Amino acid sequence: MRKVFSRIISFLRRSKGPAPEATPFATAFKYFKEVLENNNRALEIIADFGDKLGGEYLFDINYIKSAYSDLAGTVYGSIQDFDLLTQNRYPRLRGAFSRIDEHIKTLIYDVTPSRAEMVLDYKDITWNMFREVGGKNAALAEMKNYLKLNVPDAFAVTTHAFDEFMKHNGLQDEIERLRAGVDDEDEALARLRGSILGGEIPPDLATALESAVERIRETFGRDCFLAVRSSAEEEDGDFSFAGQFDTVLNVPAAGREVGEAYKKVLGSLFSVNAVAYQKMHGYRPGDNKMAAGCLVMVDAAKSGVIYSVAPNGDKDVLVINAAWGLGTSVVEGQTDADMYMVKKDAEPVIVGRRYGKKDSMVVARETGGVEKVEAPEDSGEVSCLPDDEVRALAGLAAHIEKHFRRPQDIEWAIDKSGKIYILQSRPLRVSEAAEKTAVVREGAAGARAVLMQDKGVVVQKGVGGGRVFVARHPGELDKFPKGSVLVAKYDSSNFVRIMPYVSAIITDTGTPTSHMASLCREFRVPTVVNTGEATTLLQHGQEVTLKADDDGAVVYDGIAKELIEQAVGNSMKMEELFEFRKRRYVLRYISILNLVDPLLDDFTPEGCKTMHDILRFIHEKSVGELVDRARYGSDMAKRHMAIRLDLPIPTGIVVVDIGGGLAGGRKSGSAKREDITSVPLSAIIGGMLHPGVWQSHAVSLNANDFLSSMMRMPDITTDGKDYAGYNVAVASGEYVNLSIRFGYHFNMLDCYCSENARNNHVYFRFVGGATDMVKRSRRIELIGTVLREYGFNIVTKGDLIIGRLANISRGDLERLLDKLGRLVAYTRQLDAVLNDDASVEEYAKNFIEGRYTF
Amino acid sequence: MADQKIMVIDDEKIVGDMARLALEQDGFNVETFLNAEPALERLKNERFDVVVTDLKMKGIDGMEVLRTVKRLYPETKVIMITAFANLDAAIEALRGDVHDFFPKPVKIKELKASIQRALAK
Structure with missing residues (x-):
């Protein structure tokens, strides 16, 4: 507790200490x-880029x-x-900036990055690193x-390692020749595979x-x-490449052994079949680089494959x-496996089963490698899997399919x-026939009730349906059910x-150049913002479908499966290139x-x-800078011309x-x-x-409150003449930083409010208070509840609370500031x-609810 | 529409790939070329309804494609696309009886509409 006090005192001292103002x-x-x-200009370029x-x-x-x-020029200007x-x-x-710039230039100009990892542990890999x-x-x-999920411990050998291997063994020219076209391709490929298998692993x-491995x-x-x-x-992206490459x-x-196996895997990129398969899909030799995964072997009693449709x-x-x-026999169709059909309900229901003969099985040898052996005699008559498995x-x-948003082909072992x-x-290609029936059913949406139309700005086109989840503040996202709107x-x-799981996003306010908007484009989440009243028109739990296209956004009642399937069919096509x-x-x-959360450790230049x-x-640090500087407002007030505000209430601003x-x-x-x-x-x-928010009568402090206030704030209590002296507003037409000290509370509001919603921010800070710790924490809780209701991101530390909100239109912000003004007065x-x-x-x-009397 | 043929010439593979995918969805018969020589060679044996060509290419450029097409098949429409949009190029192309002229990036919807207009004439 002592620590908290001394921190607050030092905070308050800091806030009125001499200003390190090198620039006015x-x-x-x-x-x-x-x-x-x-920043705005750069965000617009980014939005346009995505478009x-x-x-x-x-x-x-x-x-x-x-x-x-x-873009690079503009971002650089911003940094300056x-x-x-x-x-x-x-x-x-x-x-x-230089690091990211180099990455991008590497991609644009097809040059090799100067530094990259050759081996990566799975824990360091994210979804976008394919x-x-x-x-x-x-x-x-x-x-x-x-x-x-329970995936074996593993590490990846990267595509950069592949490049290095090819370079080290002088094989890049071979690939160039293959790309240009050779007379006997089969022979050239055989030669290349031989060189890979006999090649040396680069020392690094x-x-x-x-x-x-160690x-x-x-x-x-x-x-x-x-x-x-x-x-x-x-591989396992839009085309499965199923069975094209080797696994050891x-x-x-x-x-040494892993190195040898690795070379076998690399070589399989250039097998005659694999090259033919890749050609069929528009890849030339070398378009596709080979990485490898090294996973700890599972001592499998049984294994197999799931098709999620x-x-x-x-x-x-x-x-x-x-x-x-081991799964090899199922994957390669070498044994007559069991088959189970399961209906995908919340509680899966087994709707069909057939027991295969399973007369052979593949097992791991104790010294390494695998072998095919006879299965025990009675193995054909019993089910591999009990119902609960x-x-x-x-x-x-079903979980995996939902996550990747496409039918999946899954390998498993027990x-x-x-x-x-x-x-x-990996994605499972649904047959063309199945896709076409989806298109034929189009038009059914015409019969659906329209819940919302001609409202808002489309950020990402597409169709998405699910149950409405109304999120009032970010904390509620923990409860967000996957697949909801x-x-x-x-x-x-x-x-x-929740981007990977959300079917569609609809907001009351917002702009197409916000951070969220670019996330939606990145994740291809159908999104419409600034609808004004989505949270009123759409009910929590209601099933809806959002259709967003060139003609605007329409929200239909119910889940329009036919529209969703058709849209998925269309948007997937370009991705196939x-x-x-x-x-x-x-x-x-x-x-x-x-960098989503300024409070996380990775909110740094390195992050x-x-x-x-x-x-x-x-943006975040600039707002912080402004807040910091304006905090020395009282000092500024002495040095600059300060105008007293004559108001009907004694604010002393x-x-x-x-x-x-x-x-x-x-x-x-x-x-x-x-x-x-x-x-x-x-x-x-x-x-x-x-009217009513400024309580004019003093609320009595009990002895305890009084005592703790005396202990904590000597520098303030001695200064306190009718609240006056400390309340400073540094203001321009579009900006204000208001520091207010009412008795024992220190309140700061920093706000930029312009016509451009993207520029706007509001920062609300509240600390101190002349009561005991319990009451103070109750007050923080109350302020937190109110700020959350208004959509703020909140952080509390002891009895300090900070709320932030950005990207909000001028009108909405003015209404919000009015509420915050009431809150400042109310919480005195x-x-x-x-x-x-x-x-x-x-x-x-x-x-x-607007009742302000105590 | 399956008998209507469209040729796309652009020295970047992505342009041809995307155009083909988009136009085939509408039922066109599409052929793509990465440079003009083989494209003009192909035109000697086959008439296309619309030729979509990049302006600036190594070797034979879009203006020459336009002239050759117009000489061989005056009724074939040529749509020019270019990353280097400038007025001079546009004027020259228009003099050469180009059907349409687009700066890249080209909205696929607009390209499709232009092709429809070309075919309707």
Whole structure:
């Protein structure tokens, strides 16, 4: 507790201490506005970039080059202004910029990156790294890290290692020759495979493999074995490449053996069949790089495959194949496996089963490698899987399918202890016939009731349906059911947490260039913002379908399956083009937002992985900078001309006008309510003057409260003459930083309120209070409840609470500031009446509903 | 529409790939070329209804494609697309009886509409 006190005192001291003002506030404010301008321009370019690369435009590399150079220039300009504003407080941001810039240029100009990992542990792999680790690794790591499924421990050997291997062994020219076309391709391929198998692992790679294998051995013992599996860049992406590449099972965990298996896997990229298959899909030799996954072998008692939709296209039924031993026999159709048909309900129902003969099985040899053996005699008559295992597998499959949003082909194994492992998941191509029936059913939407139409701005086109989930504040996202439609008052980059699972997003306010909007484009989530009244028109729990296209957005009642399937069919088509995916990949370093929460440890220049992250960092820290500087408002008030505000209530506020804050640019004396031309200040004062919120009678403090106040705030209590002296508003036409100290509370509101919603922010800070700790924490809870209701992101530390909100239209912001003005007035003496926990809820409710008397 | 043939010439593979996919969805018969020589060679043996060509290409450029097409098949429409949109190029193309002229990136919907207009004439 002592610690808390001393922190608060030091905070308050800091807040009135001498200002380290190297540049005057007005100059800093000018830089701030320039940062905003550059940021906006950059976000617009990013939005346009995403749009042009979204599949509706024919574009070429020249467009990408020129748009990127435009973007890089603008982001750089923003960094320059930011450095001026913060006086080079974040020198490492330039390093982050250079790093990302190099990544992007590598992609655009097809040059090799100067530095990249050759081996990556699965825990360090994220869903968007398929270029680095291949599709199979990326999907497995996603299931392990994000879905927390039971995927064996593993590491990936990256595509960069592939490049290095080919370079080290002088094989790149071979590939170039193959690309140009050779007379006898089969022979050239055989020669290339021979060179790969006989090639040398580059020393750096050998070292990296050794240490990765050693880490595995530390956990699983010296006698453990690995499966070394292919994971080509494009494998398990839009084309399955099923069975095209090699897997080497049961490899002793030792650097040399793993290296040999790795070379076998690399070689399989150039088998005659694999090259023919790739050609069929538009890849030339070398288009596709080979990564590999090294997974700890599962001691499988049984294993098999799941198709998450029935082969006849019935999407409500999934099919499980199972046999004894390792999965090889099922995958390659070598044994007559069991088959189970399961209906995908909340509780999976087994609707059909057939027992195969299962007369042979593949098992791991003790010394490494695998062998096919006879199965026990009676194995054909019994089911491989008891019903509960069938249902457990079905549940997992439905979960995975939902996550990847497409039918999946899943490999699994169950070890001798009954533990289920997922070994692979890749998209399952639904037959053309099944897709066509979906199109024929179009038109049925015409019969559906329209719940909302001609409202809002379409951010991402598409169709999505599900149950409405109305999120009032970010905390509620924890309860977000996968596949639902998110309906919210504000747009927020916090929604990134649910982006992979959300069917559609509809918000009351927001703009197409917000952080959330670019996330929606990245994740292709059908989204419409600024509808004004989605949260009123759509009910929590109601089933709806959003259709967003060139003609605007329509929300239908119910789930219009026919529309959804058709839309998925269309949008998938461009994705099937390798060139398209390859070019679009640049967006992963541009528009993805990783820095979501300013409170997390990775909210640093080092945490920036994309241009968007840099802009987010700059915006957040610029607002912080402004808040910090304006905090020395009382000091500024002494040095600048401060105008006293003459209001009907004794707020003791003085205004430091930095341009357009007061009518007539007055420099001395006092100003009246109607003289305030600062939009945000005027709105706040309007709220404070709202009838009834300013409690004029003093609320009595009990002895305890009084004592703790005496202990804590000597510097304030001695100064306190009718609240006057400390309340300073630094204001311009569009900006205000208002620091208010009422008795024992310290309140700060920092707000930029312009016509451009993207620029706008509001920062609300509240600390201190002359009561005991319990009451103070109740007050924090109350303020938190109210701020959350208004859509703020909140953080509390002891009895300090900070709320932030950005990207909000001027009108909405003015209304909000009015409410915040009321809150400032309302909370002046609130803690003295918060006598029990129940009263927190009561007073919060009262405030929200407009009842302000105690 | 399956008998209506469209040729797309662009030295970047992605343009041809995307155009083919989009136009085939509408039932057109599409052939794509990465440079003009083989495209003009093909035109000697086969008439196309619409030729969509990039303006700036190594070797034979879009203007020459336009002239050759117009000489061989005056009724074939040529749509020019270019990353280097400038007025001079547009004027020259118009003099050469180009049907339409688009700066890249080209909205596929607009390209399709232009092709429809070309075919309706």
